[in-house]
Amino acid sequence: MAEKRATAQRRETWGRLRQLPSKRWQARYTGPDGKVYSARTEGGQPLTFVTKTDARGFLNLTHAAIVRGEWESPEDAARRREAEAAEAARRDVTFREYALAWLDRVQHEPGKGGRTRRPGTVMVYRGRVRNHLLGPLGDMRVRDIDSAVVRAVSTELASQPSVLKPGVDHNGIAGDAVDLLKMILRAAMRDGLLETMPDVPTPSRRSVRHDADHTPEDDVATPQQVDALYAAAPEHWRIAVLLAAWCQLRRGEVLGLQRRDVVWNLDRTAATLYVRRQKNGLTGQLSDPKSEKGVRSMAVPPLMVERLREHLDAFVGDGKNAPVVPLRERGAQHLATTTWNNAWAQAREQVAGLPEGYRFHDLRHTGLTRFAQEGATLAELMRRGGHSDVNVVLRYQKATMARDIDLAARMSATVLSELESTRGDDGTPVS
Template sequence: MAARRRRDEAEAAAMRDVTFREYSEQWLERVASEPGKGGRMRTPGTVMMYKGRVKSYLLEPLGDVKVRDIDAERVRDLARGLVALPSRLRPNAKHNGVAGDAIDVLKMILRAAVRDGILAKMPDVATPARKSVRHDQVHTPEDDVATPGQVDELYAAVPQPWSIAVLLAAWCQLRRGEVLGLQRRDIVWDHERTAATLCVRRQKNGSTGDLTDPKSEKGIRSMAVPPLMIERLREHLDKRVGAGPTAWSMTNHRTCSGDVDSARRLSAPAG
């Protein structure tokens, strides 16, 4: 009994002295393997987002700090520093788009530490406001929509076999995961192959490769492929996609992910 008590006391002492780096690793393992409040497992993409916020914005300032020493003043200083970071997307923007997300993940970790008895109380610090990075004083709604010429320029700039993703995102308004989840059988041609119907039935996580259903029932849909991209779509399928009905339309989803996001963002109407 004495040996067990000493072991328990030693473990309790170690937890009291755990650093943020050590505890955040434990927390990330926990959220990846245990259900959340609603009883549902978090998606791999959500867990990756948490890991990215921890690695990119929290470990450097807090990694060696003991969790029990993280108080409101320290969190407030960190929040001010994150708010002051320049935006990678638009260096001259007044906001960077990451401060609020990073502090929210920090709060999730600290709330878990309170529940575990490591942190005495939750620091009372407001999450930085989330404001648009893309829009500035000279922004107009027209800035959010790519012209047909701009779409063609992006299509020409993206190497094969991934350039077709630009057209699928711009003219069919497919999300990244929907583009990556397309198979040959999802494109149904007429008898002469001069017109086609595109069917969205699944999506693929660009980071993990997992296949899932669209986010909602409305996401399962069919649409006519615009005539202006028919020839290039037909050429892509004939030259760069396997003959089987379940052959993927994109042969390397990791490489094309950023281009799909860019095309869809540029071609989508504001709001």
């Protein structure tokens, strides 16, 4: 009996050791929470030991961790490691992964003004990411993108030749692409993927359409040129020229007009035009105007009232939702942007004296300039044009200043003439 007690296994001072039938050793212990735990791997699988010494070493390390207050239950440790692995993977996300996820997200998030971005805007973003940013940055980790990287991308984009106008020393896309890159990186910084925002200036924006000596006044068509463009356009679409020039509508606003948007007086000698929607050039869908200020009404200038009335009678369907510029005469389908662009390109080629590449949008610029020349205030210009940013309208004040200079000169001539009539031959006033 004494011999049997001598060969019995000595109990551990803390925890329990047990040899399994496989001859490996199992270690068990009671945690601070009063529960009994077996040794486990970091992956949460049961852990056994080749020798009893190894098993005892595990118990000693576990006991020391409890004493230091660093012990975690196997479940808590597994959850922590899983979270750490997920955070590490998130921190290692590539620009391609983050940018594409960001594009999906911003379709529903409000933008700078608190409004949800339009589908067309997101489509433009996608094009810039795909065409200009994924190439140099797609496989790079977001956290590795710093000022040097952004500067290199900016320089490369600015050096690319223009697709629209070969031969010019700038391309017109670098500024917008770098601004979008910064927008994405600011979001990455808010999401904790980027520690500091790269400090790189946006490349200057220069139009590829014009030479350096081009001025906005060069894009103002004469009334004769507007009439010539009207005559050159397809008959059932040509009213678009007058709506852009003399009602100062944007292309999408013109193509989005419906019969109900033209409200006549009793004898149809005057009309009010209501802008309530636009046709999106990218999605092809009818949507709200560009901004809240875009919803507006305006008097139709008398110079185009007769032509507008004739157009509605001849080419526009009777229904209140019938498009003012239909794809087919009296049809229910709004004219597509690309179809109109092709017709416009052919019409402008038939008109002499227009700048190269004269845009349909330049007709709106023409109309607002003439409005300014008649003495319209900034508020009146903003209302007529549906602008929300006063800085955009300030360019039309150049036309107002030209008118002011002309009026000042005419006033000066009149005053001098009156003064001359009251002076003698020696220049002294005659009483």
